[in-house]
Amino acid sequence: MTTIQDVARLANVSVSSVSNVLNGRVDRMRKDTFIRVEEAISKLNYRPSHAARQLKTGRIPILGLLVPTAANPSFGQLAVAMENFAQERYGYRVLLCNTYRDKQLESRMLDDLIDFGVRAVVVVSSLSDERHIEAAIDRGLAVISFDLPVEPDALIRNDHVLADNRLAGRLAAQHLIEHGHKRLAFLTPRGQTMSRRHKVEGFLAAVNDAGAGVSAQVIESKTASKFGDSELGALGFESAEQILLMKNRPTGVATVNDMTAIGLMAGIRHLGLSVPDDVSIVGIDDLSISAYIWPPLTSVSMPVTEMAQKMVDRAIQHINTPGLAAKEIIFAPQLVNRQSVAIPPATSKPIQGTDIPRS
Amino acid sequence: MTTIQDVARLANVSVSSVSNVLNGRVDRMRKDTFIRVEEAISKLNYRPSHAARQLKTGRIPILGLLVPTAANPSFGQLAVAMENFAQERYGYRVLLCNTYRDKQLESRMLDDLIDFGVRAVVVVSSLSDERHIEAAIDRGLAVISFDLPVEPDALIRNDHVLADNRLAGRLAAQHLIEHGHKRLAFLTPRGQTMSRRHKVEGFLAAVNDAGAGVSAQVIESKTASKFGDSELGALGFESAEQILLMKNRPTGVATVNDMTAIGLMAGIRHLGLSVPDDVSIVGIDDLSISAYIWPPLTSVSMPVTEMAQKMVDRAIQHINTPGLAAKEIIFAPQLVNRQSVAIPPATSKPIQGTDIPRS
DNA sequence: TTGAAAGCGCTAACAT
DNA sequence: ATGTTAGCGCTTTCAA
Numbered sequence: 001m002t003t004i005q006d007v008a009r010l011a012n013v014s015v016s017s018v019s020n021v022l023n024g025r026v027d028r029m030r031k032d033t034f035i036r037v038e039e040a041i042s043k044l045n046y047r048p049s050h051a052a053r054q055l056k057t058g059r060i061p062i063l064g065l066l067v068p069t070a071a072n073p074s075f076g077q078l079a080v081a082m083e084n085f086a087q088e089r090y091g092y093r094v095l096l097c098n099t100y101r102d103k104q105l106e107s108r109m110l111d112d113l114i115d116f117g118v119r120a121v122v123v124v125s126s127l128s129d130e131r132h133i134e135a136a137i138d139r140g141l142a143v144i145s146f147d148l149p150v151e152p153d154a155l156i157r158n159d160h161v162l163a164d165n166r167l168a169g170r171l172a173a174q175h176l177i178e179h180g181h182k183r184l185a186f187l188t189p190r191g192q193t194m195s196r197r198h199k200v201e202g203f204l205a206a207v208n209d210a211g212a213g214v215s216a217q218v219i220e221s222k223t224a225s226k227f228g229d230s231e232l233g234a235l236g237f238e239s240a241e242q243i244l245l246m247k248n249r250p251t252g253v254a255t256v257n258d259m260t261a262i263g264l265m266a267g268i269r270h271l272g273l274s275v276p277d278d279v280s281i282v283g284i285d286d287l288s289i290s291a292y293i294w295p296p297l298t299s300v301s302m303p304v305t306e307m308a309q310k311m312v313d314r315a316i317q318h319i320n321t322p323g324l325a326a327k328e329i330i331f332a333p334q335l336v337n338r339q340s341v342a343i344p345p346a347t348s349k350p351i352q353g354t355d356i357p358r359s
Numbered sequence: 360m361t362t363i364q365d366v367a368r369l370a371n372v373s374v375s376s377v378s379n380v381l382n383g384r385v386d387r388m389r390k391d392t393f394i395r396v397e398e399a400i401s402k403l404n405y406r407p408s409h410a411a412r413q414l415k416t417g418r419i420p421i422l423g424l425l426v427p428t429a430a431n432p433s434f435g436q437l438a439v440a441m442e443n444f445a446q447e448r449y450g451y452r453v454l455l456c457n458t459y460r461d462k463q464l465e466s467r468m469l470d471d472l473i474d475f476g477v478r479a480v481v482v483v484s485s486l487s488d489e490r491h492i493e494a495a496i497d498r499g500l501a502v503i504s505f506d507l508p509v510e511p512d513a514l515i516r517n518d519h520v521l522a523d524n525r526l527a528g529r530l531a532a533q534h535l536i537e538h539g540h541k542r543l544a545f546l547t548p549r550g551q552t553m554s555r556r557h558k559v560e561g562f563l564a565a566v567n568d569a570g571a572g573v574s575a576q577v578i579e580s581k582t583a584s585k586f587g588d589s590e591l592g593a594l595g596f597e598s599a600e601q602i603l604l605m606k607n608r609p610t611g612v613a614t615v616n617d618m619t620a621i622g623l624m625a626g627i628r629h630l631g632l633s634v635p636d637d638v639s640i641v642g643i644d645d646l647s648i649s650a651y652i653w654p655p656l657t658s659v660s661m662p663v664t665e666m667a668q669k670m671v672d673r674a675i676q677h678i679n680t681p682g683l684a685a686k687e688i689i690f691a692p693q694l695v696n697r698q699s700v701a702i703p704p705a706t707s708k709p710i711q712g713t714d715i716p717r718s
Numbered sequence: 719t720t721g722a723a724a725g726c727g728c729t730a731a732c733a734t
Numbered sequence: 735a736t737g738t739t740a741g742c743g744c745t746t747t748c749a750a
Contacts (some may be wrong), residue, residue: 015744048744052726052742071432076431091455095455289618362726379736410726412727416729724746732738
C-alpha cells in the first residue's frame with residue numbers, strides 16, 4: 001500500500017505539502033511543487049486512506065440511510081437517488097440500513113453509524129414517535145426525517161423533508177370527483193402514521209369542498225402492515241371484499257400507496273369486477289412499475305429525486321455547519337393520469353363469491 | 360468521546376487488557392480484571408472506534424454490494440437478505456452501490472470500496488466480461504460474482520454464486536408443456552448475458568425433450584434494456600405485439616424475469632387478449648409483487664435468501680482466509696404455481712389494433 | 719513556501 | 735496476568 005510518505009519521498013517534498021495538495025490548499029506552495037506532487041501521486045497511483053483521515057478529522061464521507069426495507073421499490077428508488085447525488089456532488093457514499101420500522105433496531109443502527117464516524121443520516125421511519133432518535137441527535141448526529149410531518153407548533157431539533165401529503169390526498173379525491181364519482185373511499189393500512197393521516201385529511205377536505213353530492217369513507221384494512229411490498233399488496237387484496245360489500249359501494253377508491261392499490265386491484269378482479277369499469281382506483285407514490293401493470297395505475301407522484309437531493313444537500317450542510325437550524329421542507333406532489341380511473345358505472349355489479357370459479 | 364484510555368483508567372488496568380477484552384482474549388486475564396473492564400465499559404458507554412481499529416488492522420466490518428440498481432426490487436431483496444445476515448451473524452454492514460451496469464462506474468466503485476478498507480464485495484453485474492474486476496482482485500479484494508456462470512473449463516480467480524439458470528428455463532418450459540401448450544416462446548431483452556443465455560438453453564432443451572409435437576421460438580425484444588424495472592416492464596409491453604402477430608402464435612410464453620413478464624401481460628391485455636385465457640405466461644424471479652398483480656404470476660423462484668447468506672459466508676471466509684480457493688456455487692430454482700398459466704385456447708383470437716378503443 | 723513532529727484511538731509484539 | 739510502547743496513515747500546528 002502506498003502512503004503519503006511514499007508520495008512525499010518521490011516528489012521530494014514533505015508530507016505536509018502532499019497533505020496540502022490532497023486538501024486543495026494549493027495556494028500555499030509554488031506551482032512546481034504542486035506539479036511534482038501531482039505527478040508522484042499519479043505515478044504511484046496513490047489513494048489516501050479514509051481510515052487515517054477519519055482518525056484525525058473525525059469524519060468519513062458516508063451518509064447513513066435508514067429505510068423500512070430496501071425490498072420495497074419506493075425506498076429502493078430513494079436510495080438510488082440519494083446515492084447518485086451524494087456521490088456525484090459531494091463524493092459521499094450511502095450506507096443503507098433496513099430497520100423494519102423496529103425502534104430498537106433503529107436505535108442500534110444509529111449508534112452503529114455513529115461508531116463508523118457517520119455524521120448525518122436520513123431516516124425513513126414514519127413512526128410518529130421520534131424519541132428514540134433524540135439520543136442520536138444528542139450524540140451529535142445530524143438526522144433528517146423523511147416523510148414525517150412536524151406537529152403544528154412543535155419545535156424541531158432536526159430537519160424534516162416530506163411531500164405535502166394533504167395535497168396528495170386532495171389530488172386523488174379531486175381526480176375521482178372530476179370523473180363524476182360521488183361515492184368515494186380511501187383505503188389505508190391499520191396503524192396510522194402521520195403521513196397517512198394527512199393523506200386522509202386532504203382526501204376528505206377535497207370531498208367536503210365538492211359539496212353535498214359527494215361522500216367519502218375511510219377504510220382501514222383489517223390487518224396491520226409493518227412494511228414491505230408483499231404485505232402492502234396482500235393488505236390491498238384482502239380489503240377488496242370489505243370495500244365491495246359496503247352498503248353504499250364506492251365507485252372510486254384512493255389508496256395510501258401504490259402497492260396497496262395494486263393489491264386492491266387484484267382483489268377486485270378476483271371478485272369478478274373490473275378496474276376501472278366497476279371501480280376506479282388512484283394510488284399514491286407512482287412507482288415505476290405502476291405504469292406497466294394492468295390497468296396502468298393512475299397515481300399521485302412524489303418528487304422523490306428532488307427530495308433525495310435536497311436531503312443530501314441538507315445533510316452535508318449540517319456536517320459543515322454544526323448548529324445549523326432545523327427546517328421543515330415540503331414538496332408538492334402531482335397527479336399522473338393513466339388508466340385506472342374512468343367514469344363511474346351506471347349500475348353496481350354484484351361480486352362473485354371467491355369460491356365460484358372464474359370462467 | 361470516550362476512548363480505550365478512559366476505560367483503562369477507570370478499571371485500573373492497562374489499555375492492553377481493555378483491548379484484550381474487546382477482542383475476546385479473555386483467557387489471558389483474571390476474572391475480576393475482566394469484570395472491572397466490563398463494568399468500566401458499560402459505565403462509560405464506551406464504543407471502540409472503527410477508524411482507529413481499521414488503521415491498525417486494515418479491516419473494517421463492511422461488505423460491498425454492487426447492483427445494477429436498488430430500484431429494481433429483485434436487487435433490493437438481495438440487499439436486504441445480505442444486510443440482515445451479515446449483521447446478525449458477523450456484525451458486518453453492507454455498503455450498497457448502484458452501477459447501472461456501467462463498467463467504468465463499476466471499477467471506480469470497486470476502487471472506492473478498497474479505499475474504505477472493504478475487503479470483500481459481491482458484484483451483480485451480469486456482464487459476461489469480468490476483466491474490469493481483475494484489477495480489484497489484484498489489489499487484494501475478495502470478489503463474489505452473483506448470477507454469472509463460469510465458462511466451462513475456465514479457471515476462476517473468484518467465487519461465483521448463482522442459480523441454475525438452465526434449470527430455471529427448463530422448469531418454465533416444462534410447466535407450460537404440462538398444461539398442454541405446443542407452441543412456446545421465450546422472451547428476452549436484446550443484449551445477452553450469460554445467465555439469460557442459460558435460461559434460453561434450458562428452455563429449449565426441455566422443449567426438445569418433449570418431442571416433435573412441441574416447438575419453441577426465442578424472441579428478442581426490439582430495444583435493449585440496461586437495467587431497472589421500468590425499462591424491463593416497457594420492454595415486455597412493447598414485445599406483446601411482436602409475439603401476438605407471429606405467424607404461429609405461441610400460446611405459452613416464458614420471460615427472462617418477472618418485470619418483463621408483468622410488462623408483457625399488460626401489453627397483451629392492451630391488445631385485447633387475456634392472460635391466461637389466450638396466452639399463458641411464466642416469469643422467472645418470483646418477485647414478491649408477482650403474487651399481487653393480476654393474474655398472479657406463475658414464476659420460477661430463485662432462493663435469494665439462501666444465496667445471499669452463502670455469499671456473506673464466503674465473503675467472510677475470504678477475509679479470514681486469504682488465498683482461499685475460488686468456487687462456483689449453484690442453487691436450484693423452483694417453480695411457484697399461480698394463475699398466469701392455463702390450458703391453451705381452442706382458437707386463436709385476433710388482436711385489437713391499439714387504436715381501437717377498448718370497450 | 720516548506721518541513722518537523724505531535725497525536726487521533728487502537729492493536730499487538732514485547733517486556734515485566 | 736498485566737503493562738509499556740511502537741506504530742497504522744493522515745492532518746495540522748508550529749517553526750524555520
